Amino acid sequence: MTAIEARGLRKSYGAVEAVRGVDISIDAGETVALLGPNGAGKSTTIDMLLGLARPDGGEASVFGGSPTAAVDAGWVGAMLQTGALIRDLSVRELVAMVASLYPSPLAVEHVLELTGIAELADQRTQKLSGGETQRARFAVAIVANPKLLVLDEPTVAMDVEGRRSFWATMRTLASEGRTILFATHYLEEADAYADRAILMAHGRVVADGPTNEIKARVGTRTIKATLPGADLAALRELPGVSSAERRGEAVVLSCADSDAAIRALLREEPDARDIEIVAAGLEEAFVELTADRPAAPGEPVALGGLA
Amino acid sequence: MSGLLYTRFELTRVLRNRRFFILSLGFPLVLFFLIAGPNRNVSDLAKSGISAPLYFMVGMAAFGTMSAMLSSGARIAAERAVGWNRQLRISPLSTRSYLRAKVLTAYLMALLSLAVLYISGASLGVSMSASRWMAMTAMILVCLVPFAALGIAIGHLLTPDSIGPALGGGVALLATLGGTWSPLPAHGFLHDVGQLLPSYWLVQASHVAIGGHPMGAEGWAVIAGWTAVLAAVAQRAYRRDTGRV
DSSP states (O other): OEEEEEEEEEEEETTEEEEEEEEEEEETTOEEEEEOOTTSSHHHHHHHHTTSSOOSEEEEEETTBOHHHHHHTTOEEEEOSSOOOOSSSBHHHHHHHHHTTSSSOOOHHHHHHHTTOGGGTTSBGGGOOHHHHHHHHHHHHHTTOOSEEEEESTTTTOOHHHHHHHHHHHHHHHHTTOEEEEEESOHHHHHHHOSEEEEEETTEEEEEEEHHHHHHHHSOEEEEEEOTTOOHHHHHTSTTEEEEEEETTEEEEEESSHHHHHHHHHHHOTTOEEEEEEEOOHHHHHHHHHHHSOOOTTOOBOHHHHO | OOSHHHHHHHHHHHHHOHHHHHHHHHHHHHHHHHHHSTTTTOSSGGGSSSOHHHHHHHHHHHHHHHHHHHHHHHHHHHHHHTTHHHHHHTSOOOHHHHHHHHHHHHHHHHHHHHHHHHHHHHHTTOOOOHHHHHHHHHHHHHHTHHHHHHHHHHHHHSOHHHHHHHHHHHHHHHHHHTTSSSOOOSSSHHHHHHHTOHHHHHHHHHHHTTTOOOOOHHHHHHHHHHHHHHHHHHHHHHHHOOSOO
16 A cells, blocks of 8 residues: 655745655555755655645645645654754643544553653743753654654754664554654664664655665765876776766775775875765765766666666 | 534634733723713713713624634634644644634634623613513624624734734624714714624624614625625635734
């Protein structure tokens, strides 16, 4: 069964095209990471999948119906990116209040235990720290007992311990057969907790595939060196180098094996100086993924084909 | 899913927000004592046949309840500011249940404001038959309906930082043009404007029980008209209000 099906989603805010033709298909029971840098269009896509934003073009369906119908049926629980809690309720009351809106919620005490806020249950929501607030928001999302759980950058503001227990709970929820879609800009989170990652950049899906393939693709290092008049074609042939480009007097080598590449570079080009080796961030990975072949709207780049 | 528990918690929240609570109830109260206190022994204010404490108590009741109803806008704006409105949108809470909860909390504030002012009036010597108290209260509560809708509408249309001045200025304007503090001139521009405002008829309605003229068809028509328009605006504003603030 398909949990989420989106075809050609587009959304602009004024002159800004936030989402430019996104296709996403997620089966029931899958855990999928929506990965991308800030401004990639993740939150806007999520807003459309939840019925909070109306697409300018394209269509989204959730469990075969409109997003609004799925929401009204109580099938969806979500933790939105921006958001705090309303004040003047205890944590327990807040979770109970939200539970009362759903047809078959989880038990409030169970959810408080699950999200690690049982000892905060009698505190007023306005007294919580940032991390505690995030946990309470997580509780609000899962008390719905949702078939589809959507989380937009859920671990922002959580401390290490908070993250660990958060992901432990997520594993439990996933093992219960729920469909989970979470947005993140941490590759490690996608790798550790999702079966599959959808990479977004500049409002488009630039790659979609199993997380281990994504990791192999993104987990590269970059060597930057000043080397006037470098022969890019020759550099690309060096062992460990997957691509090379010129930036002014410098060259930037994306490497599958940076150790081999740096040895080869110094052997072949002894004049190279100002050398830096950095782990490629997602930002670089996206640039690379999109630079090789501009992805047309609705035409994600197959990962295997790129590597 | 009737939203009853939601309503109950909303009422709880209003009562727990002490600063909000004390300020919204306290302001009309202080104003009442400041104006009516020095005139407490005037038994026939400006030949109206009404004692000063009663006259000002009724005026302040219109002002206090009006502010109380509109203050729901400030609460809604605050909820939107923290993204709670969007959280509710991804729950099965129906528009109807949501609006009902907001209207009921606004009425709770209005009733508390009335109670406080009645007690204060009585402390300055206001006394009426029970039926008059009841009739006055009923008239006020009915004529507050458009203000319930207005509060919700502005809560969803204005930003949290603009709602403060909007409420302060709006209430003062509605109160003044409605003749809350002092009677409007019997004819002329202010009179004509007043006739079209729900606040004017709110004041008239509260005067009925204390010997004012019965409210004619015109008054009910103005109240009903504003109710219809503002309820439509409020509902539309809520439905469209799903974006990030």
